[in-house]
Amino acid sequence: MENGKRKKKHATLSDIADSVGVASMTVSRVINGTGYVSEETREKVLKAANELNYRRNGLARNLKRQFTETVGLVLGDISNPYSTELARAVRKTLLDRGFSLFICISEHSAKEDIVAFESLVNHSVDGIIIATRSNDGGDKYLRGIVESNVPVVVIGRDFQHEDVDFVSPDNLKGGFEATQHLIDLGHRRIGFIGANLKGGSSLKRLQGYLSALKKHNIEIDERLVTGRNEDVSEVPGYSTEEIGFEGMNRLLSLPDPPTAVFARNDFTAIGAMSAINDAGLRIPEDIAIVGFDDISLAIRTSPPLTTVRQPMRLEGQLAAEMLLERIESSEKISRRERILNCELIVRESTGTKRS
Amino acid sequence: MENGKRKKKHATLSDIADSVGVASMTVSRVINGTGYVSEETREKVLKAANELNYRRNGLARNLKRQFTETVGLVLGDISNPYSTELARAVRKTLLDRGFSLFICISEHSAKEDIVAFESLVNHSVDGIIIATRSNDGGDKYLRGIVESNVPVVVIGRDFQHEDVDFVSPDNLKGGFEATQHLIDLGHRRIGFIGANLKGGSSLKRLQGYLSALKKHNIEIDERLVTGRNEDVSEVPGYSTEEIGFEGMNRLLSLPDPPTAVFARNDFTAIGAMSAINDAGLRIPEDIAIVGFDDISLAIRTSPPLTTVRQPMRLEGQLAAEMLLERIESSEKISRRERILNCELIVRESTGTKRS
DNA sequence: TGCTAAAAAGTTAACGTTAACATAATTTAA
DNA sequence: TTAAATTATGTTAACGTTAACTTTTTAGCA
Numbered sequence: 001m002e003n004g005k006r007k008k009k010h011a012t013l014s015d016i017a018d019s020v021g022v023a024s025m026t027v028s029r030v031i032n033g034t035g036y037v038s039e040e041t042r043e044k045v046l047k048a049a050n051e052l053n054y055r056r057n058g059l060a061r062n063l064k065r066q067f068t069e070t071v072g073l074v075l076g077d078i079s080n081p082y083s084t085e086l087a088r089a090v091r092k093t094l095l096d097r098g099f100s101l102f103i104c105i106s107e108h109s110a111k112e113d114i115v116a117f118e119s120l121v122n123h124s125v126d127g128i129i130i131a132t133r134s135n136d137g138g139d140k141y142l143r144g145i146v147e148s149n150v151p152v153v154v155i156g157r158d159f160q161h162e163d164v165d166f167v168s169p170d171n172l173k174g175g176f177e178a179t180q181h182l183i184d185l186g187h188r189r190i191g192f193i194g195a196n197l198k199g200g201s202s203l204k205r206l207q208g209y210l211s212a213l214k215k216h217n218i219e220i221d222e223r224l225v226t227g228r229n230e231d232v233s234e235v236p237g238y239s240t241e242e243i244g245f246e247g248m249n250r251l252l253s254l255p256d257p258p259t260a261v262f263a264r265n266d267f268t269a270i271g272a273m274s275a276i277n278d279a280g281l282r283i284p285e286d287i288a289i290v291g292f293d294d295i296s297l298a299i300r301t302s303p304p305l306t307t308v309r310q311p312m313r314l315e316g317q318l319a320a321e322m323l324l325e326r327i328e329s330s331e332k333i334s335r336r337e338r339i340l341n342c343e344l345i346v347r348e349s350t351g352t353k354r355s
Numbered sequence: 356m357e358n359g360k361r362k363k364k365h366a367t368l369s370d371i372a373d374s375v376g377v378a379s380m381t382v383s384r385v386i387n388g389t390g391y392v393s394e395e396t397r398e399k400v401l402k403a404a405n406e407l408n409y410r411r412n413g414l415a416r417n418l419k420r421q422f423t424e425t426v427g428l429v430l431g432d433i434s435n436p437y438s439t440e441l442a443r444a445v446r447k448t449l450l451d452r453g454f455s456l457f458i459c460i461s462e463h464s465a466k467e468d469i470v471a472f473e474s475l476v477n478h479s480v481d482g483i484i485i486a487t488r489s490n491d492g493g494d495k496y497l498r499g500i501v502e503s504n505v506p507v508v509v510i511g512r513d514f515q516h517e518d519v520d521f522v523s524p525d526n527l528k529g530g531f532e533a534t535q536h537l538i539d540l541g542h543r544r545i546g547f548i549g550a551n552l553k554g555g556s557s558l559k560r561l562q563g564y565l566s567a568l569k570k571h572n573i574e575i576d577e578r579l580v581t582g583r584n585e586d587v588s589e590v591p592g593y594s595t596e597e598i599g600f601e602g603m604n605r606l607l608s609l610p611d612p613p614t615a616v617f618a619r620n621d622f623t624a625i626g627a628m629s630a631i632n633d634a635g636l637r638i639p640e641d642i643a644i645v646g647f648d649d650i651s652l653a654i655r656t657s658p659p660l661t662t663v664r665q666p667m668r669l670e671g672q673l674a675a676e677m678l679l680e681r682i683e684s685s686e687k688i689s690r691r692e693r694i695l696n697c698e699l700i701v702r703e704s705t706g707t708k709r710s
Numbered sequence: 711t712g713c714t715a716a717a718a719a720g721t722t723a724a725c726g727t728t729a730a731c732a733t734a735a736t737t738t739a740a
Numbered sequence: 741t742t743a744a745a746t747t748a749t750g751t752t753a754a755c756g757t758t759a760a761c762t763t764t765t766t767a768g769c770a
Contacts (some may be wrong), residue, residue, distance in 0.1 A: 008503045010504065013713075013756065014756080014757095014758055023720050023721075024756085025720065025758075028758060035717095036717050036718050036719075037719080038714085041719085053502055055503050057418070058476070058477035058754085058757095059414050059757090060418050060755070060758090061756075061757050062725095063412070063725050064756080064757090064758050064759080065757085068724070076432055082372040084433050087460060095470070100477075101474075102458070102474075103458040105458070108420050113489065115450070115455065117453035119456075122413035123413050123423075123478055124414045144408065214741075235743085241655050280368055289702045300625060311457060367727085368727065368728095369726080377749075379727080379750095380727095383727070389728095391747050392749085393749090412725085418727075418757090419729080420755085430741080640757080713769090714769090718764080718766085720764085722762105724758090724760105725757085726755105726757090727754100727755085728743090731749105734748080734750090734761075736745100736746080736747065738743105738744085738745070
């Protein structure tokens with residue numbers, strides 16, 4: 001740091017103490033409203049604090065108290081309403097218990113994961129909730145953090161550790177049901193947009209898709225599974241309409257394009273719908289489409305999007321509650337896993353049974 | 356806090372020092388890579404640090420150093436891609452300079468603004484960027500923060516203070532041009548969705564709309580200006596499709612509905628488009644529509660949305676740079692204002708000139 | 711009146727780190 | 741070889757707060 005100078009100093013407890021003529025402990029008592037202080041002193045102190053524009057130094061306070069009543073949340077794709085909903089629920093649960101929340105973004109790499117973890121640990125947050133996708137570098141660093149006794153809960157991230165709780169929607173079942181729904185409607189050529197067969201092996205939604213096909217003895221055509229390779233992509237996650245759009249165009253250019261598509265999430269589905277429209281095809285008559293998440297926009301697409309609803313709020317709330325338990329318990333807590341049910345929401349984008 | 360117990364202690368510098376048999380200062384030097392340390396000692400120290408799973412205590416460090424190299428960003432509506440883009444740009448600029456970013460959400464009240472400011476100040480962030488809408492309580496608290504010398508930059512928030520920089524898109528001009536565009540196409544009855552005439556007086560986009568009408572001597576019909584009252588709303592901002600949908604339906608139910616609509620932002624526009632579709636009307640033939648922001652989705656709506664593009668990244672970058680200057684300068688910096696140009700992006704949702 | 715309890719303060723030390731200074735060991739230069 | 745420079749390490753104090761303890765003052769009451 002070549003740049004040394006920082007601004008004018010803030011008033012401290014002892015500045016106030018000096019100005020009033022008491023000990024700083026007395027001022028501390030006034031500020032925190034603890035212990036005995038005479039009404040007279042209290043008023044003098046408050047007056048002085050006000051005049052000096054006193055603001056308590058949280059660093060010193062937290063250093064002394066050994067906890068910060070702050071939790072960090074690491075999000076991948078903040079513009080996905082899923083993340084937002086999650087963050088909102090986490091925040092509410094924490095706020096109700098007197099904790100505050102700092103959000104860090106980690107968009108697409110282990111490096112960013114690590115930066116996020118590091119800055120949170122650095123600020124001595126009392127615990128961390130992580131909702132980014134798993135990756136080797138991040139996992140390794142994370143393991144170190146957990147082993148130094150920082151309470152951690154992961155949401156939807158494939159991270160195995162005896163001291164880390166896990167909350168996730170049932171992506172596998174959700175993916176299965178979405179695909180099953182398309183099969184029930186008579187579709188046989190069903191595409192998947194949002195991952196590759198090689199790269200997306202950890203993607204439960206894709207696995208659900210594959211297992212539904214398998215169950216109905218539909219052969220898996222790897223050309224029907226398309227998506228950008230995440231690990232390579234430098235493009236922020238939110239632009240998944242792009243991915244959906246591109247992916248759909250790839251599918252449409254096949255000699256034998258699918259009659260239905262399961263998109264990895266609603267944004268991807270919206271992008272795909274746009275590509276279908278552009279190609280002059282109709283939804284659901286020519287191509288049926290299912291998304292995932294049930295973001296609030298899903299009901300406003302035209303036609304309204306069939307999708308798998310995941311309980312985002314519940315996920316956030318549960319994760320926050322589990323974390324708080326970890327933070328507040330003095331005993332070791334064994335890993336808990338909560339896989340939450342999803343619900344298929346059928347709207348017009350999948351239409352009715354094909355003849 | 357009735358719940359006292361926190362977890363097992365972390366290793367400290369002196370734990371390592373003791374275990375290796377050196378002074379903690381030496382360990383500090385190894386950890387920070389500063390000053391002279393013999394290769395032999397360095398290795399011993401690193402080994403011990405590793406074994407003890409040492410992690411430096413940022414609270415103590417920052418307390419001593421008197422700065423944290425951390426900046427806080429307060430966002431209103433995190434699921435709006437606008438916020439995301441902003442956050443991303445801010446983060447990138449900061450990261451390049453070695454700062455980390457904590458994001459706080461403040462969704463719809465002065466109370467939440469204050470909670471967010473408070474927790475950031477509490478953690479002694481070196482500066483704060485604020486991108487929430489102005490409100491009395493928040494402004495008052497903010498003023499206090501600024502007066503205690505915390506560097507602050509606001510984005511698009513109407514906050515006047517000699518020591519606070521201001522970055523904003525030119526909402527007034529943008530709103531004007533959006534409306535002008537509709538007028539140029541021959542529209543006379545033009546609605547505005549996203550604010551009330553009473554409550555939205557501070558909304559520059561609405562003012563731009565009004566002034567464009569005035570310029571062309573089109574009488575202002577207050578029934579054509581519709582939106583939920585923000586201050587009252589308990590509904591999170593992101594569901595602005597809802598607002599657009601509801602608002603459009605209100606406009607459609609008028610005896611003499613508008614032939615064109617300017618929506619406060621793209622999400623609102625998308626909601627409005629959905630309502631227009633549901634009513635069996637065509638865009639742009641029956642009703643033309645303009646949004647604001649040019650989120651990535653805008654090009655994927657059907658028809659693609661005419662909108663006003665604001666330079667979100669630039670806003671974020673500038674705000675971050677200004678903040679860094681404030682943080683690093685030892686001299687007082689006078690308020691700087693940067694109003695950034697917006698650009699009308701004409702797509703199909705406004706069609707061609709009416710006959 | 712004296713004695714106890716309650717109220718109102720004050721004192722000390724510590725949280726974990728590092729800046730600033732001091733000292734000791736080693737190397738270099740002349 | 742001896743002083744000066746370099747390298748390696750140590751000591752002290754302070755960042756601002758508060759837990760834990762101590763002391764002083766006031767109030768209560770038998």
